[in-house]
Amino acid sequence: MDVSGMRADYHSKQDLFLEENIQIKEPLDLFDKWFKIIKNDSRTIEANAMCLSTATRSGIPSARYVLLKGYSKNGFIFFTHYTSRKGQELEENPNAALTFYWEHYSRSVRIEGVVEKLPFSQADEYFSKRPYQSQIGALCSNQSKPVAGRQILAWKEKELKNTYAEGKVPRPPQWGGYIVKPSSFEFWQGQTDRIHDRIRFRKPFNNEPDGVLTHQAEDGWIYERLNP
Ligand SMILES: Cc1cc2nc3c(=O)[nH]c(=O)nc-3n(C[C@H](O)[C@H](O)[C@H](O)COP(=O)(O)O)c2cc1C
Numbered sequence: 668m669d670v671s672g673m674r675a676d677y678h679s680k681q682d683l684f685l686e687e688n689i690q691i692k693e694p695l696d697l698f699d700k701w702f703k704i705i706k707n708d709s710r711t712i713e714a715n716a717m718c719l720s721t722a723t724r725s726g727i728p729s730a731r732y733v734l735l736k737g738y739s740k741n742g743f744i745f746f747t748h749y750t751s752r753k754g755q756e757l758e759e760n761p762n763a764a765l766t767f768y769w770e771h772y773s774r775s776v777r778i779e780g781v782v783e784k785l786p787f788s789q790a791d792e793y794f795s796k797r798p799y800q801s802q803i804g805a806l807c808s809n810q811s812k813p814v815a816g817r818q819i820l821a822w823k824e825k826e827l828k829n830t831y832a833e834g835k836v837p838r839p840p841q842w843g844g845y846i847v848k849p850s851s852f853e854f855w856q857g858q859t860d861r862i863h864d865r866i867r868f869r870k871p872f873n874n875e876p877d878g879v880l881t882h883q884a885e886d887g888w889i890y891e892r893l894n895p
Pocket of ligand 1: 731733735746747748751810
């Protein structure tokens with residue numbers, strides 16, 4: 668099928684994302700501003716869905732969606748199985764990228780950084796707050812490994828429900844959280860004229876001189892416009 672004609676209209680000129688309009692000069696605060704607007708818009712179902720990209724030690728990439736479960740100056744948190752494909756890749760190569768796309772706002776944010784595992788106490792705390800079915804689902808799954816059929820999972824689910832009542836499901840030992848510690852953020856605002864806005868925040872390189880293209884931000888960040 669030829670889908671080359673598919674394209675959406677993006678935002679109008681009123682939403683130009685200009686350097687002089689960036690009042691928030693700290694990328695986390697800018698993320699927070701965008702995220703809160705989008706999460707509170709009922710058209711957005713999962714504002715916290717983000718594509719997590721990882722790579723093997725030799726650089727072969729893979730990507731999948733996960734749900735953002737918290738963010739702060741320390742980083743961006745998600746939970747998963749450490750033994751999954753992403754977990755194995757992060758074990759051998761801690762570099763990760765997160766990509767959000769919010770279509771109603773024609774906005775995307777890209778975050779790159781290194782992951783660290785969260786303490787299990789934090790995984791326990793979050794796991795205990797998950798709905799019963801999500802807890803059973805996590806316990807049921809040997810994530811990313813082949814399984815002979817859906818009926819195996821259904822059988823496991825039944826067994827687990829017989830074993831563990833609501834409120835009594837233990838966290839699977841290999842299930843936990845990661846925090847991505849950002850070294851760069853890119854904010855993308857789509858424009859109808861296709862001259863999209865891209866502003867990237869990053870830390871300066873060692874001894875990087877003040878550039879004509881870079882602007883000082885707060886907390887040791889600088890930012891620059893990228894060609895669309
Ligand atoms: C919107 C969405 C949210 C998801 N959230 C999570 C999540 O938070 N954690 C998780 O382990 N998998 C989540 N998944 C499933 C993953 O995309 C993926 O199938 C799974 O983690 C296995 O990936 P892997 O084999 O690359 O490790 C989500 C899928 C979608 C579509």
